[in-house]
Amino acid sequence: MIGVLVVDDDFRVAEVHSWYVGQVAGLKVIGVAHTAADAVRSVADLKPDLVLLDNYLPDRPGIDLAAELRVDIFMVTADSSATSVRAAFAAGAVNYLIKPFSSEQLTSRLRAYVRYRTLLGDQPNELSQQAVDRAIDALHEADKPPTPKGQSPVTARLVTEALRRADNPRTAADVADELGISRATAQRYLAALADDGRATLSLRYGSTGRPEHQYVWITAL
Structure with missing residues (x-):
């Protein structure tokens, strides 16, 4: 089971995001944090595999935490600036979702993350380039626009x-x-x-x- 930490300063939003996570097979919410300081402590104590991270936290921007937390990060934030998006990916974020979004937008990306983790496996084995490419494609499959109507x-x-x-x-x-x-x-x-x-x-x-x-x-x- 993939452990997820949800970090958002809004208690209600954190609850909603936690519910979305719970709908995805293979994922389990193991903690919720509402400040950057709480997030750091929770990562150290709970050791999640994935953190859903808001940028607008009361004590410190979430993007500043991304590299420090040293786990996979989904930025889930209303911050839509190009600077923040670049900074998040430079810090190691594996996805970036701008609020507001639909439940399907989040859950489809979470399902893609589960496929990505499944393809990579948990063992420190050597991977072929083809295996790496498959995992990366799986991770970002939900980011791609749908096939236009009338196309196969x-x-x-x-x-x-x-x-x-x-x-x-x-x-x-x-x-x-x-x-x-x-x-x-x-x-x-x-x-x-x-x-x-x-x-x-x-x-x-x-x-x-x-x-x-x-x-x-x-x-x-």
Whole structure:
């Protein structure tokens, strides 16, 4: 069972978040804290695997605690500043969820975290790059936008993986040839990746002078 510490200065919010955690198989709330000082003590005493951490605590910003706590951190906060998001991930946060959010937004990310922990296992064994990639993909699966209406999740995944593993920009024709699908289908799915910000789009001019769209996966994602 994965132990979770919930840290929020609002008693009611902490109670709600604890209830959400309790709905996810494999997770158990082992403590609740309402200040940074309480969070530090609770981590030392209870040794949770995951901390749901608000940034707006009365005695110290939660982000300041993230690296100090030395456990996996989900930032769950109303702080939506880009500076705070960057600081949280630099401090070791594994996810960042901005209030207000739906119960499904939180629970889906928590379920993804359970899959991530399951794939990594608890033993200090050596992992292949493929195993690491699978675990990272599982951790962030819930962060990805849903497949657009009318698209096949299977085809979307195949096109996404073809673009992710490419060493050079790919055109719809390149992806269509690799996957055995029509050029129009490849173009539609590649355009969707560009629209939701997971790929960049540029133009390539061939010998005929007619431009082709070419796509590159944004490797930071």
